[in-house]
Amino acid sequence: MKQLKAIVIGAGYFSRYQYEAWTRIPEVRVVAALNRSVDKLEAFQRDFNLPRIAPLDDLEKVIREEGPDFIDIITPPESHLDIVRVAAAHGVHVICQKPLAPTLEEAEAVVATAHEAGIRFMVHENWRWQPWYREIRRQLEAGAIGQLFSIAVRMRMGDGWQEDAYLARQPFFRKYPRLLVYETGVHFLDTFRFLGGEVSSIYARLQKRNRDIAGEDAGQVVAGFRSGATAILDASRYNETDAEDARYTFGTVRLDGSKGHLELETDGSLTLKPLGVPSRKIDYKHERVNFAGDCVYNLQRHFVDCMLERRPFEGTGEDYLRTVALVEACYRSSDRGEVVHLS
Numbered sequence: 001m002k003q004l005k006a007i008v009i010g011a012g013y014f015s016r017y018q019y020e021a022w023t024r025i026p027e028v029r030v031v032a033a034l035n036r037s038v039d040k041l042e043a044f045q046r047d048f049n050l051p052r053i054a055p056l057d058d059l060e061k062v063i064r065e066e067g068p069d070f071i072d073i074i075t076p077p078e079s080h081l082d083i084v085r086v087a088a089a090h091g092v093h094v095i096c097q098k099p100l101a102p103t104l105e106e107a108e109a110v111v112a113t114a115h116e117a118g119i120r121f122m123v124h125e126n127w128r129w130q131p132w133y134r135e136i137r138r139q140l141e142a143g144a145i146g147q148l149f150s151i152a153v154r155m156r157m158g159d160g161w162q163e164d165a166y167l168a169r170q171p172f173f174r175k176y177p178r179l180l181v182y183e184t185g186v187h188f189l190d191t192f193r194f195l196g197g198e199v200s201s202i203y204a205r206l207q208k209r210n211r212d213i214a215g216e217d218a219g220q221v222v223a224g225f226r227s228g229a230t231a232i233l234d235a236s237r238y239n240e241t242d243a244e245d246a247r248y249t250f251g252t253v254r255l256d257g258s259k260g261h262l263e264l265e266t267d268g269s270l271t272l273k274p275l276g277v278p279s280r281k282i283d284y285k286h287e288r289v290n291f292a293g294d295c296v297y298n299l300q301r302h303f304v305d306c307m308l309e310r311r312p313f314e315g316t317g318e319d320y321l322r323t324v325a326l327v328e329a330c331y332r333s334s335d336r337g338e339v340v341h342l343s
Contacts, residue, residue: 010074
């Protein structure tokens with residue numbers, strides 16, 4: 001069995017999900033982990049049996065000594081371009097967490113740097129890898145609800161109303177000048193594209209409900225697909241849900257079509273209701289493993305399979321820039337109070 005050698009960079013809250021997923025992929029051996037603060041990596045070294053930890057400043061040295069096949073970047077967005085430049089200079093492939101960068105221009109530079117160096121680059125956008133969205137896509141392709149008319153998502157996280165909101169898990173959220181769409185809504189925008197195709201228009205109304213944070217934490221987005229279908233995101237990190245676990249599916253979803261509708265509940269259950277016929281539950285595999293139905297593992301498994309089989313990634317940098325463009329369109333629409341049309 002061929003093994004790929006990996007360097008993982010980052011030691012924040014979400015990175016644990018990625019380290020854990022790598023331990024279940026036998027074709028990958030993490031040879032080193034890096035972070036700005038090495039102290040934060042000591043617990044990771046114990047928990048995931050990491051052979052080497054080092055400061056981020058030693059990245060080039062570690063690349064030369066370990067000869068990795070790829071780097072997994074799980075650091076703040078403003079650091080991504082510099083790290084990708086180092087990887088590109090050494091011909092090392094990259095999987096990179098979203099957001100790609102603080103601005104669209106810098107995100108484009110990240111993707112261009114990888115492209116010009118000829119290295120393979122995949123975005124760690126795991127939402128579309130949640131098992132319910134993979135199953136919904138299968139149902140759509142099978143014609144279960146006919147022509148897609150609309151997608152409606154309601155998300156209520158309830159983790160952002162307190163004075164100390166986000167401090168325990170992701171404190172940097174408090175200072176983001178853009179929050180809801182930039183950090184969370186982007187997942188749904190990418191999923192809209194995954195399920196409904198390309199988006200041709202965006203209308204957004206964004207609000208800030210917690211005065212102790214910098215960015216918006218609630219809003220509504222209406223996306224018009226080229227096909228004529230519509231998607232609506234009604235999201236809030238401020239208000240709560242009665243769901244047992246708001247972070248399992250991150251909301252409810254309904255898809256209407258010419259032959260019926262599909263509904264996703266917060267426990268992961270999917271229901272199909274054809275027109276004129278009683279509804280039925282869809283039997284598919286989903287479980288509370290790792291994060292949101294084990295979507296991190298699913299994405300990383302895809303990355304490794306594509307690397308080994310030399311197949312194209314589903315989430316290329318060039319493709320993901322289309323999702324980033326939708327994020328920018330949301331802010332432009334909200335600022336101007338008008339529909340933004342995309343070419």
